[in-house]
Amino acid sequence: MLRTAVRSTTLRPLSLRLTTSSSVLAHQFKPARFYSTPSSSGNNNKNSKTDTTNENKSTSGKEEGHSKHFYPLLFLGLAAVGATYFSLNSTSKPPKAAVDPQHHSVQKALYSPSEVDVIFVLGGPGSGKGTQCAKLVSQYGFVHLSAGDLLRAEQNKPGSEVGELIKNYIKEGLIVPQEITIGLLKDAIVENFNKGNKKFLIDGFPRKMDQAVSFEQLIVQSKSVLYFECTEKIMLDRLLERGKTSGRIDDNVESIKKRFRTFTDTSYPVIEKFNEEGKVIKVFCGDPVDKVYSHVVDELKKRSIVE
Numbered sequence: 001m002l003r004t005a006v007r008s009t010t011l012r013p014l015s016l017r018l019t020t021s022s023s024v025l026a027h028q029f030k031p032a033r034f035y036s037t038p039s040s041s042g043n044n045n046k047n048s049k050t051d052t053t054n055e056n057k058s059t060s061g062k063e064e065g066h067s068k069h070f071y072p073l074l075f076l077g078l079a080a081v082g083a084t085y086f087s088l089n090s091t092s093k094p095p096k097a098a099v100d101p102q103h104h105s106v107q108k109a110l111y112s113p114s115e116v117d118v119i120f121v122l123g124g125p126g127s128g129k130g131t132q133c134a135k136l137v138s139q140y141g142f143v144h145l146s147a148g149d150l151l152r153a154e155q156n157k158p159g160s161e162v163g164e165l166i167k168n169y170i171k172e173g174l175i176v177p178q179e180i181t182i183g184l185l186k187d188a189i190v191e192n193f194n195k196g197n198k199k200f201l202i203d204g205f206p207r208k209m210d211q212a213v214s215f216e217q218l219i220v221q222s223k224s225v226l227y228f229e230c231t232e233k234i235m236l237d238r239l240l241e242r243g244k245t246s247g248r249i250d251d252n253v254e255s256i257k258k259r260f261r262t263f264t265d266t267s268y269p270v271i272e273k274f275n276e277e278g279k280v281i282k283v284f285c286g287d288p289v290d291k292v293y294s295h296v297v298d299e300l301k302k303r304s305i306v307e
C-alpha cells in the first residue's frame, strides 16, 4: 500500500549496494583515521626544539641547523608538488573540495544539486531496495550505486587494505566507517559524472547520521529519499530465502538480527531527519514487486523526478 510523502515527525519503523574501485582509499582516508600512525607533528616539535637549542649555542650552530633543514624541506616541497599534480589529474572535473569528513565544516560540496540528482534509497535489510532500484535503472536510466555492493567489491579486491575490516563489519551487521564508504561512493559518482551521468540512486546509504551529514556537505545534497517501510517478518522471510543463493555472509539468522537492530537504533534516525526536511517518499514494501514499483513511479512522477 502506498503511503504519500511523509512530512510529520511520526515515521515509525515497522520493524538501509557501489561498483567501482576506490583509489581514494589509498590517498585520502587510510593513514589518518584507521591506523594509528605516529603523529608527524610530534617529530617536528622535537626537531624544532633541538634547533632552538642549536640556535642559542652559536652562529655556526645556526648555519648547521639550516643545512640540516635543507633536505627535509626540499623533500616536503617535492611531496607537496607531487600531491597537487596527482590531485589535479585524478578527476577530469576538478573537485571543489577534497573528501575529508574531519574538516567538512569548512569545505564546499563537490557538486551542486543542479549538477547532480541524488535520491537515497533506504529501508531495512531485505525491504526490496535493490530490486526496485534495478527497475528504475532499466526504465529511467538512473545510475544505481549500492553502498553494500561497493563495500563487498572492495572487500573482495585482492590486496585491499580494508577488505578484512569490511568483512567483519558486514558480518556483524555494523556500519563500516564512513571514510571508506563515502570514498567508494565519491569515486563511483565522479566516474559516472565524467561519463555524462547525472542521476543517481544511492541504495543502502546513508545508514548513520555522520554519513548523511558528511555526504551532503562534501559530495552533494540529496534531492529525495525513497524509504521502503517494511515489517521485520517480511524482511526476515525474504532474507532467509535470498540467503539460499546469495552467498552473502550476512544472510543468516544471527547476522540478520544484528542488522535489524542496527537499522532500528542507528539507521532509522537518519530517515527521521530527512523526514523532518520534507524529503521522504514512503512506500510500503510488502506488495508484489510490480505493485511496489508502480507506487514508486507514481510518487516520483508527482514530484517531477521522473516523467
Ligand SMILES: Nc1ncnc2c1ncn2[C@@H]1O[C@H](COP(=O)(O)OP(=O)(O)O)[C@@H](O)[C@H]1O
Pocket (backbone or CB within 6 Å): 123, 124, 125, 126, 127, 128, 129, 130, 131, 132, 238, 239, 241, 242, 285, 286, 287, 288, 289, 290, 292
Ligand atoms: N516486493 C517483493 N515481494 C517479494 N519478494 C521481494 C520483493 N522485493 C524484493 N524481494 C525479494 O526479497 C529479497 C530482498 O530484496 P532486495 O531487493 O535484495 O532487498 P534489499 O536491497 O533491501 O536488501 C530478494 O531475494 C528479492 O528478490
Ligand SMILES: O=c1ccn([C@@H]2O[C@H](COP(=O)(O)OP(=O)(O)O)[C@@H](O)[C@H]2O)c(=O)[nH]1
Pocket (backbone or CB within 6 Å): 016, 017, 124, 125, 126, 129, 146, 147, 148, 149, 151, 169, 170, 171, 173, 174, 175, 176, 177, 181, 203, 204, 205, 206, 207, 250, 259
Ligand atoms: O553505507 C553502508 C551500506 C552498507 N554497509 C554494510 O553492508 C551491509 C549490507 O548492506 P546492503 O545494503 O548490501 O544490504 P541490506 O542489509 O540492505 O540487505 C550492511 O549491513 C552494513 O554492514 C555499511 O556499513 N554502510
